[in-house]
Structure formats: C-alpha cells, structure tokens
Amino acid sequence: MQDEGGQILIRVSNLEQSFKIGEEMLKVLHPSSFTIKKNSFNIIYGPSGSGKSTLLNVLSGIQVPSGGQVTYDGRDIYKYSAEQLAYFRAKSIGVVYQQNYWVNSLNVIENVSIPLFFLGYNRAAAAKKAMDALQRVDMAPFAKKSPLMLSGGEQQRIAMARAIVNDPSVIITDEPTGSLDSKNGDMIMALLESYQRDLNRTIILVTHNMEYLPLADQLVHIQDGQCQQMQSGDISETTETLLNQMKARIDHLARKKQDA
C-alpha cells in the first residue's frame, strides 16, 4: 500500500487489543484499520467504555497492542526498542489528558520542560523553549508557580504548552475539555485548532462530546471496540444520525417513565 502522496502520518492496520482479566480474555479493540492524515484535525468519537482510552494509549506509544501495527511515517513504532520508543514519545508526540498530572516538586516552566529534558536539552535551553510554549498559551506570567496552585483551565493551558514544547508532529488529547467550563473548554479547542492551522500539525482529539464533531477533518467512530473511519464529507451526516439515535433513546426512556 502506498501512502497517498505522502499525506498519511499514522496508519493503523488490523490493530487489536485484548486484556486478560482473571481467567477471561476481554477484547477491548476488535481488528481495526484507519489512517490519520498529516496536518489534519481528527476526532476519535465514542461513548465511555468503547475502547477510546485504550486506542489513545496505543497511539501515544505506551500500550503495546496485542495484534496489528501502528506506523508513523511508515515506521512501526512498536518495532522500536523500549528506549527508542521512549525517545519517540519525547520527540514526536504531545499528550494532554482530561485530568492533568504534574511532577509536583517542579514549577510550571520546569514541568513544561520535561519532554525537552528527556530529549537531552540542558535546563537553560529547555527553559527558553518552555517559555516560548508558555507564551503561546498566554501563561508566561505563571512560569515560576506550582502547577498545583492553578485553576483547571490554567492547568489545561499549561498541559497544552507541555504538549507543544517539543514541536511534536502529532498532539493526542483525551477529553481535554472534560473537566472545564465551556469558556475554558472553547479556549483549549481554539488553541488546538490554531496549532493545527498555523503550524500545520496533526491533532487527534479523543472525546465522547458530540459538540466538537463539526471541527473534525476526519472522524473515527468507535463503538464497543469497533472502529469506523469517516471523512469530513460524511461527518455532518454521521452527527445527524448520532443525534437522532440519542433523541430516540431519550424519547424511549421518557415513554418508559410515563408508562410506569
């Protein structure tokens, strides 16, 4: 298979994932294949428990899949040694989680510098780059504060700065607006969009929130571990279908209550 004009960044082929829970094998991801184009805004959409987080872990290089391949620029990342994979994570991937984690003893700018530390930057050089990243998210005045002292929205912006500090080719985010109010949520989405648009980077947003679907160039719909890839043209139709499904569910529940 030839990449379409070198446009494909990530190719997921026959990816599957199962976990052994006690005696039982639990299949979290059924064999799935899809591609992620360079410089595109992608949404992986699915309800809770659909296998989203597992897919995100596999894509971000911390979960070795049970089967299939994940290639970035044509290279199977799970063929790397553990140390090469660690370097790949530091260099090529930025992650933002719903709930953010910090190295509690380090201040904001040092936390933002962590991916650079692992890329071999010394502290001065890392601080310089980290300050640029903080400026991009408008958080430069907070550089010397502890991240734990900041509000959820501020923390999320700093997490954004940490995700972009190493100029990764892809930013993977897991419900980045999940614990924010709508104002802060919109701001994070705007940051992601501008990063994709202005710097030509690839965004992968994992969410169960339908509101954001219209932003996507491409949608991967995941349900019960089955992935289905849709291009932008089909997204509005899909959104419509999903909304109708939800409406039907709500109506169904309302009728049940009335009957009772």
Next chain:
Amino acid sequence: MRNQEDDTIKKRPKIHLNTLFYMAWRNLTSKKLRSFLTIAGIVVGIGSIAFLISFGLGLQKLVTDNVIGDKSIKTIEITSPNSKIIKLNDTAVNKIRRFPHIEKVGVEYSFPSSVALKGGGIDSVIYGVDQTFQDLTTLNLLEGRLLQKNDNRSALVSLSALRGIGVTDPKKAVGQEIEIVVPLQLADSEADELRDTFKVVGVIDSDQNNEIFVPSAVFDVAGVPTYKQVKVTIDDTSNIPTLRKQIESNGFLTNSPIDTLEQINQLFKFFNIILAGFGGIGIIVAILGMFNTLTISLLERTKEIGLMITLGGRKRDMRRLFMIEAVLLSLIGVFIGMFGSFIASRVINELVNQNAAQRVNERFEIFSLPLWLIAALTAFMLIVGLIVAYFPARRAQKISPIDALRRE
C-alpha cells in the same frame, strides 16, 4: 528523510545526569520535613559511629604514644640472661653488627650508684651510653644539652635525682659538679669502685626515677667487660622476626617495641569492634529510615513516574532518579554527621583536657579522625544508600504508565 530520522532514533540524546540530580534535589527540598528527618537519622548514625571509632583510634594512639613513645619499632633490644656465661661484650657486638639488615648499634652499661652534690648522697641508677644508644633512647631534655661525642666527665641528671641531692631549680643544675660512686665488682681490677666528679650538662624529665646518663667511655676505660644492653636498628620491621631468631640463637635475649605495639593493637582491635558495633546500631536505624522514606516517596509518586514515562522518560531514568535521591540523602547525612562528630570530639577533648589540667601538664588528644576513616564511612554510606535505593528504584522502573495514569 526517513533515514535521517531513523538515525536520530538510534543515536538519540539522553537526559543529562545533572538534570536528574536537579529533579532529585527539587523533590527532596519539596518535602523538607521528611528529607530533614531522614538525613537526621543518617547524621546520628554516621555521627555516632564516626565519634566512637575516632575515640577508639584516639585512645589507641594515646596509649601507643605513651608506651612506645618515640621509640622506633624498628629497634631490637639485646640483653644477656646471665652476663657471666653469655657475655655481651665487644666481640659479641661486632658479631651482631655483621648480621644482615642491621643499620645502627648502640651500647649501654648500667649500674646502681650513689650520687652526691655536697655531703649526703642518694641512690641512683647510672647508665653509660654511647652516642648511638642515646639517639635510640627517648630522653626528654628539660635544660642544657644531651651528651656529645667528645664529652668525658659529663652527665645528664633526671629531675628526681636532682631533687634528691637538693637542687630544686633545674636551671641552676647545669654546670654543677656532682660526685658519683659506682661499685664495680671486677675480678681483675685494682679498685672495686669508680669514684669521680662529673659536670652536669643537661637535665632530663624522668619524674619517678633517679637516673644519670654518662658517656659509655667512662666504663670502657674502667675496664667493665660486658654491656648491659645493646640496641640495634633494622632497615625494615618485616626483618625483625628472622633477625631476632638469629640473635637469640647466640644465647641472648631480645625485646622489641613491636611486641608491645602488637599487644596494644590486639587489645584495641577488640575494643574498636565493640565501639563500631554500638555505632552500627545507629546506622541500621538510619538505613531503615531511608528505606522507609524512599518507599513512601515511590508510592506517592507512581503517577509522576507514569507521567514522565509518557513524556519520554526511559525506565532506567526513573531508576536513576531514585538512586540519585538516595545518594543525595546519604552524602548530605555523611557530611553533616562527620562534621557533627568532629565538633563533638573537639568539645569533649577540651573538657577532658581541662579536667586533667591539674594533674597532667601536657595536653593530650583522645580522638583521632584519620582520612581513611572519613573515606571509609563515606564509601560505606554511599554503597548502603545505593543498596537501600535499589528496591524502590526497581519498583519505579517497573511502573506501567497506563496503570499509573488510569483515571479513577
């Protein structure tokens, strides 16, 4: 382009060691109380063991110095078990002089004598010594000078003997003429005693004993046939045993300060082990404290470690981070502990000295903190710190970022 990126993956740069040190340091300083208590444990442990061992070594040194003094342990003292049968005379001395490894030979006569300034005399031991023997004997000169090569009727007198003949101020003794009578029972001699006046040239500090040193030539001339004692020095202590055997096979008795030294060392080896044992209890408690701190720190930081792995940290970096924290705790603890024990030893030494000042006129030192002890304790604590850190560090290395960052 692909190849280029493959190359950087192969020759990937790594996190700087000083960045890891910095991160470890920040973690320790962010938990001030806990780090302080852990370090305090190490300070007490290392401090007490350093204090006790330096006390043991100090006492050993003090005892050795007092017993052996400036006597070289490279000397052998030779006497005869029976001067009538086995004669320690010039023939014997010349024979000994030709043994291998011998460097210097000194001879000494000694007799009971009586000494007087004016009128009434007192009993004293008189030694006739040659220059070499005088050099090999530690004489603590208070006034005047030692015996010299061309001295003839010159004498060194001990403080106690001076008092006996009525001179209380040692300064006034130098230059005085004293009369000495030595009974000699010589078979072929005309006189049965040696009676002469000597000029005092020096006063020595031998508080307890009435002692007088005169040149050995005095007795040579008088025709005394055998020496009381011969002292020889050897090029190296390792040759002492064989040489002693050789001398003893000629019927003489030998004695060496190395015998005493070995006895002292034997005794103190035991004593020092007991002291180190007491200190060791403190160290064990400190080690358990450090183990506890590192383990708790690991459990608290599972998420942090998971995060750092996600952000590109290698598992071995996580292990090193814990190792470095242990090294920092150990080194700071050792440094303060050593310094504390040094200060404590200075204070106690001063107190003991002041307390003893009425009875002893010289200052003494009951602690000894040699460099090797500092180095050994530092190395010991570092190694122990690394061993203690090994288990939490290995757990840190095994943390799975997926489990660590799983949403609750």
